[in-house]
Amino acid sequence: MSPSVADAAELDPLIHAPPRLMIMAILYGVASADFLYLLRETALTKGNLSSHLAKLEAAGYIAIEKSFVGKKAHTACRITPGGTAAFAAYRERLRAVADGLPA
Amino acid sequence: MSPSVADAAELDPLIHAPPRLMIMAILYGVASADFLYLLRETALTKGNLSSHLAKLEAAGYIAIEKSFVGKKAHTACRITPGGTAAFAAYRERLRAVADGLPA
DNA sequence: GCGGATCGGTTTGTGATGCAAACCGATTTG
DNA sequence: CAAATCGGTTTGCATCACAAACCGATCCGC
Numbered sequence A, B: 001m002s003p004s005v006a007d008a009a010e011l012d013p014l015i016h017a018p019p020r021l022m023i024m025a026i027l028y029g030v031a032s033a034d035f036l037y038l039l040r041e042t043a044l045t046k047g048n049l050s051s052h053l054a055k056l057e058a059a060g061y062i063a064i065e066k067s068f069v070g071k072k073a074h075t076a077c078r079i080t081p082g083g084t085a086a087f088a089a090y091r092e093r094l095r096a097v098a099d100g101l102p103a
Numbered sequence C: 001g002c003g004g005a006t007c008g009g010t011t012t013g014t015g016a017t018g019c020a021a022a023c024c025g026a027t028t029t030g
Numbered sequence D: 001c002a003a004a005t006c007g008g009t010t011t012g013c014a015t016c017a018c019a020a021a022c023c024g025a026t027c028c029g030c
Helices: A005-011 A019-025 A035-040 A048-060 A079-100 B003-010 B017-029 B035-042 B046-058 B081-100
Strands: A060-067 A072-079 B062-069 B072-079
Touching: A005 A079, A005 B003, A005 B017, A019 A035, A019 A048, A019 A060, A019 A072, A019 A079, A019 B003, A019 B017, A035 A048, A035 A072, A048 A060, A072 A079, A079 B081, B017 B035, B017 B046, B017 B072, B017 B081, B035 B046, B035 B072, B046 B062, B072 B081
Parallel strands: none
Antiparallel strands: A060 A072, B062 B072
8 A cells, every 4th residue: 555545544533524524624714604604515404513513622623602692692613723733734634645546 | 615625525435434445545456455465554453344345345346256265265355347436536526625625 | 472483503313334352164383 | 182373254332424303592473
């Protein structure tokens, strides 16, 4: 096996799952995004989005702030420094894997 | 979300899992590889390799031939045309996703 | 102002998944 | 002939992803 394909084994599984990869890609460098925005962009169901966000938060990759804007609940998500680092590392590793795939 | 990151949702989940990506990458363009070779290259456990191979076979992506070489069992795996096509499609899509990730 | 739809999410239920350990028959080795 | 090894498979379990059901709060019709 070429070394770069072996790297696939080390791809952060938390980010590797497509739903969470989408979420992280959106949040990376965006300051903050709310629940409904992520819902539209990812096309996940609400339940799904909610649980993936919870998982990313538990990992310390994102922070979730619930507040009230006017009288409505508002859930804002932003990436943490740890999440930023993890995403950047994942991106580099993914690139290495993609480049290492046989043509 | 940039369109290419949305593509992540369509990455063939069967190939997307790192263990199976490794297996497919090895088998792609290699004629045939035996169980022990795959075992060494992927560093998976035997049970794991066995079940991932079974899954790929069930999907029609690979063919598994069990034979006896001399007096020992020998399991040879090769990629099928369907598997080749699926892998090539996955590779292209992965590249699109990797390229679309925010810098 | 009250009955129902809607908003913004969370919890629950369930089937699929991944992994490692236990197992298995056959073979080689001491 | 007993025990270790080879080449795998099956089992058991813990985790996962997903969708559907649920939930409190607001908004709308009347």
